[in-house]
Amino acid sequence: MTAWRDVREKENWAAEGNAVKIDLVMRERKLHSLRLIEVIVPERPTRGSTVRLECRYDLQRDNLYSVKWYKGVREFYRFVPNDRPAARAYPVKGLSVDLAGSSGSSVVLDSVQRSASGTYRCEVSSDAPYFDTVSKEKVMDVIEPPLKMDQPPIGVLGGSVRLDCPHDLGDIPMNSFQWFKDDIEFYRFMPRSRPPAQTFTVEGVTLNVLLSNYSSMYLENLRPSSAGKYRCEVSSDAPPFLKEQDEKELVVSELPEIRPHIIPDRGSYKVGDTVHLNCTTSRSRPTPKLTLLINDQPVDDSMTTTTVDHHADAFQSANLQFSFPVTHQNSRGSAVRVKCQASIADIYAATGETSIPVGQRTGPLISRPQQRPQQPRLQQPFSATPKDECLAKAMAILSRAWATFQ
Structure with a gap:
């Protein structure tokens, strides 16, 4: 027992x-335990962009054995610090690994495509003696870049303008590309149709078909009715059946017929006076921007006042007001040069110019002591020894005249 x-x-x-x-x-293992902190995967990158996938982990006292990245069940990147080379990439459809930009904590994917969408998993393993492995996954959905219409310039009445709408669906087939003015369709392109392109009559739209293609419209003979909102719209012919669009407003300008007109409040000024002037533009659409220059130096817009007159026929005219004192510095003794510049985007620029006469400074004059003017001192005529009779007679006549003057 x-x-x-x-x-x-x-x-x-x-x-x-x-x-x-x-x-x-x-307890010892807990001190050495590998810990996965965070996996960062962009949720909705645009197709064609560069993407960085990050895997943040804490080895504690362990040594790193490997970091692996998977898309679904397929490994596409591995980092083993003891291998040479340490980083390796494996082919997976839609993925292009930038090995130079990748490391043990992140992997860079160049120009991701729609096929790169899916579930991404980071797997980290520690070295001997524990050989721990931790992993975490995230989902990435590659989307199409937004359709972007180039900002159309301001059109000129009777002129032409090009509207561009660049796009790239990548490997996704196009279903249609359409153009609208104020929500009314005027052009449609469907690559599977015959003929693929169709045009529709819309007020204000005169399309030059020879100078246009489905993503670039060349409008000519612009009229006031050509102004409005233009929209381009593209749709795909396969899942996920994308539709992208963008819209911009086209302004048709009617330019001023004459240059800006500068009107001072008086005909002439003296140093010390204050000049009040107006700069007025003729009727136009849209309103020109006015800039004032005094002796070729621009005046800050905050120092001027600009008003716009709206006419019944939708035309406008601008009026700029400005006041400044006349000084010796700005008048340069005789006049102040004033310029008024009118501009509409990059299609119109005109300058009105005037010179404002300036007299003497107003106020009491400082008197100066006057000096008695000195009589000019006449020099004695030169003397010379006559060399002939004629010269002697001339000298005698000159001497008598001089004596009489004295």
């Missing part, structure tokens, strides 16, 4: 010892 009890005690002591050892091992 005693022997049996001794055996049981030894077994208990052994079990307790093992439990302590296990606890110590677990």
Whole structure:
């Protein structure tokens, strides 16, 4: 009985010892445990963009064995620091790995395509003696870049303008490309139709078909009715059946017929006076921007006041007001040069110019002591020894005249 009890005690002591050892091992392992902190995968990158996938982890006291990236179940990138080379890429459809830009904590994908959409998993493993492995996954959905119509310039009445709407569906087939003015369709392109292009009559739209293609419209003979909102719209012919659109407003300008006119409040000024002037434009659409220059130096817009007159026929005229004192510096003794520049985008620029006469400065003059003017001093005529009779007679006449003058 005693022997049996001794055996049981030894077994208990052994079990307790093992439990302590296990606890110590677990404590030690916890100190060395690999921990995955965060996996960063862009949720909705645009097709053709560069994407960086990040895997943030904490090795604690462990050594890194490997970092692997998977799309679905297929590995496309592996980083093993003890290998040479440390980074390797494996072919997966739609993925192009930039090895030079990738590392043990991130992988760079160049020019991602729609086929790159899917679930991405980062798997990190520690080296001996624990060989821990942790992983986490995220979903990425590659979307089409938004359709972007180039900002159309301001058109000129009777002129022409080009509206561009560049796009790229990549490997997704196009279903249609359409153009609208104020929500009314005037052009449609469907590559599977015969003929693929169709035009529709819309007020204000005169399309030059020879100079146009489905993504670039050349409008000519612009009229007031040509102004409005123009929209381009593209749709795909396969899942996910994308539709993108963009819209811009076209302004048709009717330019001023004459240059800006500068009107000062008086005909002439003196130093110390204040000049009040107006600069007025003739009727136009849209309103020109006015800029004032005094002696070729631009005047800050905050110092001027500009008003716009709206006429019944939708034309406008602008009026700029400005006041400034006349000084010796700005008048330069005789006049102040004033310029008024009118501009509409990059299609119109005209300058009105005038010179404002300036007299003497007003106010009391400072008197200066006057000096008695000195009489000019005449020099004695030169003397010369006559060399002939004629010269002697001339000298005699000159001497008598001089004596009489004295």
